Amino acid sequence: MLTVDSVSVSLGGERVLDGVSLSVAAGEVVAVFGPSGSGKSTLLRAVAGLVDVESGRVLVDGVEVTEAPTHRRSVGMVFQDEQLFPHRDVAGNVSFGLEMAGVERGERDSRVAEVLTAVGLEDFGGRDVSTLSGGEAKRVALARSLAPRPAVLLADEPLTGLDADLHDRLAVEVRSVLRASGTTTLWVTHDRAEAELVADRSVSLLDLGWRA
Amino acid sequence: MAAAAVPPSLAVVALVVVPAVNLVVSTLDAGAVSGVLGDQRVWEVVWFSLWQAAVSTAVTVVVGVWPAMVVARHRFRGRAVFIGGLTAVFVLPTVVLAAGVQVVLPGEWARGASAIVVAHVVFNLAVVVRTVAAAPVPVGLEEAARTLGASRLQVALRVTLPLVAPALWSAAAVVFLFSFTSFGVVRVLGDLSSSTIEVEVWRRAIRLGDVSGAAVLSVLQVVVLAVVLVVTSRMQRSRGLRGRSVLSPVPGAWSLAPVVAVAALVSAPLVALVWGSFRSGGGFSLDGWRAFGSDEIRPGLRLGLDPLGALSASLVSAVVATVFAVVLGGLAVAVISVTGRSGAWLDAGLALPLGVSAVTVGLGLLITFDSGVFDWRASWWMVPLGHAVVAVPFVVRPAVAAVRSVPGDLRTAAATLGASPVRAWWVTVGAALRRPLAAGAGLAAAVSLGEFGATSLLSRSGSETLPVVIERMLARTGGSFRAQGHALAVVLAAATMLIVVLIDRWREDRVGR
Numbered sequence: 267m268l269t270v271d272s273v274s275v276s277l278g279g280e281r282v283l284d285g286v287s288l289s290v291a292a293g294e295v296v297a298v299f300g301p302s303g304s305g306k307s308t309l310l311r312a313v314a315g316l317v318d319v320e321s322g323r324v325l326v327d328g329v330e331v332t333e334a335p336t337h338r339r340s341v342g343m344v345f346q347d348e349q350l351f352p353h354r355d356v357a358g359n360v361s362f363g364l365e366m367a368g369v370e371r372g373e374r375d376s377r378v379a380e381v382l383t384a385v386g387l388e389d390f391g392g393r394d395v396s397t398l399s400g401g402e403a404k405r406v407a408l409a410r411s412l413a414p415r416p417a418v419l420l421a422d423e424p425l426t427g428l429d430a431d432l433h434d435r436l437a438v439e440v441r442s443v444l445r446a447s448g449t450t451t452l453w454v455t456h457d458r459a460e461a462e463l464v465a466d467r468s469v470s471l472l473d474l475g476w477r478a
Numbered sequence: 479m480a481a482a483a484v485p486p487s488l489a490v491v492a493l494v495v496v497p498a499v500n501l502v503v504s505t506l507d508a509g510a511v512s513g514v515l516g517d518q519r520v521w522e523v524v525w526f527s528l529w530q531a532a533v534s535t536a537v538t539v540v541v542g543v544w545p546a547m548v549v550a551r552h553r554f555r556g557r558a559v560f561i562g563g564l565t566a567v568f569v570l571p572t573v574v575l576a577a578g579v580q581v582v583l584p585g586e587w588a589r590g591a592s593a594i595v596v597a598h599v600v601f602n603l604a605v606v607v608r609t610v611a612a613a614p615v616p617v618g619l620e621e622a623a624r625t626l627g628a629s630r631l632q633v634a635l636r637v638t639l640p641l642v643a644p645a646l647w648s649a650a651a652v653v654f655l656f657s658f659t660s661f662g663v664v665r666v667l668g669d670l671s672s673s674t675i676e677v678e679v680w681r682r683a684i685r686l687g688d689v690s691g692a693a694v695l696s697v698l699q700v701v702v703l704a705v706v707l708v709v710t711s712r713m714q715r716s717r718g719l720r721g722r723s724v725l726s727p728v729p730g731a732w733s734l735a736p737v738v739a740v741a742a743l744v745s746a747p748l749v750a751l752v753w754g755s756f757r758s759g760g761g762f763s764l765d766g767w768r769a770f771g772s773d774e775i776r777p778g779l780r781l782g783l784d785p786l787g788a789l790s791a792s793l794v795s796a797v798v799a800t801v802f803a804v805v806l807g808g809l810a811v812a813v814i815s816v817t818g819r820s821g822a823w824l825d826a827g828l829a830l831p832l833g834v835s836a837v838t839v840g841l842g843l844l845i846t847f848d849s850g851v852f853d854w855r856a857s858w859w860m861v862p863l864g865h866a867v868v869a870v871p872f873v874v875r876p877a878v879a880a881v882r883s884v885p886g887d888l889r890t891a892a893a894t895l896g897a898s899p900v901r902a903w904w905v906t907v908g909a910a911l912r913r914p915l916a917a918g919a920g921l922a923a924a925v926s927l928g929e930f931g932a933t934s935l936l937s938r939s940g941s942e943t944l945p946v947v948i949e950r951m952l953a954r955t956g957g958s959f960r961a962q963g964h965a966l967a968v969v970l971a972a973a974t975m976l977i978v979v980l981i982d983r984w985r986e987d988r989v990g991r
Contacts, residue, residue, distance in 0.1 A: 309555035314624075315624075316621050316624070316625075325530055335624075335626050335630075336621075336624035337625075337627045337628055337629050337632075342625055342626065343621075343622070343625035345622060349618045349619050349621070350640070351619055351622075351623075352619075353640045362626050362636075363626035365636075366623075366632060409627070414626065414627060458634070
């Protein structure tokens with residue numbers, strides 16, 4: 267469960283988020299849509315602890331994490347440009363979070379195989395990430411974020427940059443992967459149709475009291 | 479353009495290829511080879527060269543990586559001055575910096591292996607900082623790692639370090655090359671048990687007159703270097719990170735600590751040099767500056783060294799070497815720009831002096847121009863010629879890079895707009911060449927002013943340049959000689975730093991427009 271309570275964030279002296287509140291129930295997928303440059307990414311980065319929150323609170327599963335460092339928040343994040351580690355192969359990318367959590371080798375390997383299968387890439391473990399197609403890279407990024415079973419998954423326009431056909435197919439697939447794993451997800455996008463396709467509930471920025 | 483190809487091709491053949499062949503031929507004497515390889519002292523020198531270079535490289539990388547990361551990530555007041563200052567130190571004459579290090583270090587540390595390592599570290603920090611700061615910082619990947627549960631330390635060790643490793647390895651390879659072939663620093667700071675192959679080449683050729691033995695050692699040095707570079711070239715392969723990092727503000731004043739520490743470390747020898755020029759007989763004194771141009775120990779007793787003559791010899795050498803390097807380099811780059819692939823050998827030939835060492839360059843020229851009508855050993859222009867060969871890669875490398883950055887279509891576009899081939903070349907490639915060639919000229923002048931390796935082999939008694947005179951003065955006992963040597967070193971340091979600062983300024987002005 268995720269609760270964002272009256273969060274304000276300023277970047278470079280400019281107020282980007284102003285008292286935003288939002289909650290995502292356990293296992294729910296909530297999409298927030300709005301134009302680019304409106305602070306959607308900043309909201310996710312504030313939840314992840316990648317930017318400082320000026321005022322307000324962030325709670326993950328009822329525990330306040332507003333001041334906690336990113337790696338202690340149990341959040342996973344899928345980035346718009348994937349950010350796959352170029353010095354690790356596909357399996358190495360997916361197992362990274364498990365290694366950080368101190369999961370043992372055998373358990374790690376089976377979890378990596380499990381999530382790669384879930385995203386339809388069961389034979390891709392040994393592949394160099396620079397050889398992946400756009401859609402494959404997106405799937406690996408999703409698998410990497412899901413592997414350590416984060417309490418909350420943050421998805422920052424994760425389907426941007428794909429052609430329309432692949433975009434729609436992948437949106438449906440991702441929806442079923444998130445459902446099957448029961449992952450609490452906050453998804454941001456500029457695309458209203460995508461929001462409605464992926465999420466249980468979608469919200470416009472404007473409805474959240476944003477100054478768009 | 480075929481006519482333009484003749485002078486640089488001839489020059490590469492005469493100044494690089496023939497000397498290199500001569501060096502190799504000189505080693506074909508079985509007696510010389512067994513004489514050198516059977517000499518216990520040679521192996522001690524090889525071992526010392528290797529380990530001091532390895533230690534110098536490791537310390538430079540360890541000391542330099544932290545400030546390099548700060549420079550790579552953040553913008554702060556004095557950032558450009560910090561990078562420019564490190565670069566200016568890197569281009570300082572070796573004997574000048576070594577003299578400064580000698581003043582800074584206390585008593586028994588002021589000579590020998592530790593002093594040599596300190597000097598190499600101070601010199602080469604610029605290589606590590608500039609190379610690492612130029613590589614893109616994987617900020618997005620670091621954030622991804624943090625969302626996957628990695629602590630700051632884990633991010634540094636598991637993500638950042640592996641990704642900047644190729645840049646670190648290429649910096650390390652360059653630092654190793656410079657430390658392994660170190661000459662001026664070792665001549666000033668070394669002692670009997672701490673001598674590099676480079677110094678041993680000079681000692682054999684000049685002190686012992688054993689040119690074949692010196693040639694064997696030179697070739698041995700090149701072979702060791704080649705092995706090291708081949709081994710590390712695998713590690714230097716980039717991981718495909720692209721783009722430039724966006725500089726963020728400094729998170730807090732404390733994070734500038736490594737930058738301040740390195741700035742202090744690097745400026746200490748320079749401050750010490752000025753201090754040393756005012757010290758004589760155990761106290762403050764103006765003797766060093768009063769005796770600045772004096773060639774007498776006391777009235778009527780000659781020193782055997784002429785500081786003012788050396789100053790003018792240095793200036794003349796710098797002018798001649800610069801003109802020579804820029805004309806030769808400029809023609810070569812023009813030819814490379816037109817011939818493309820077939821000009822590659824010219825490119826490689828002119829880069830070679832950077833890969834071998836200055837003493838090797840000097841030795842090659844010395845044994846090439848030593849007989850018949852080509853016996854030019856006593857000619858005054860052998861020194862500037864040697865300087866030009868050493869400096870020409872500094873002119874050619876950036877200029878070739880600038881030429882390669884000009885899209886081929888641009889020339890075609892100019893041609894379709896009615897420009898003749900020569901004019902089309904001039905307005906596209908020619909325009910891109912002017913700036914790097916001018917900067918290269920400045921660097922060539924700075925290199926020539928401080929050049930000590932090739933000069934030690936090529937200069938004749940009575941026509942010494944300033945670095946040679948400084949080294950001799952510092953080798954003498956007696957406080958006032960030291961102070962005088964330090965005063966001369968201060969002037970030489972100021973001159974080279976001025977040139978480098980001017981080039982940097984000018985470059986930034988142009989880039990800023």
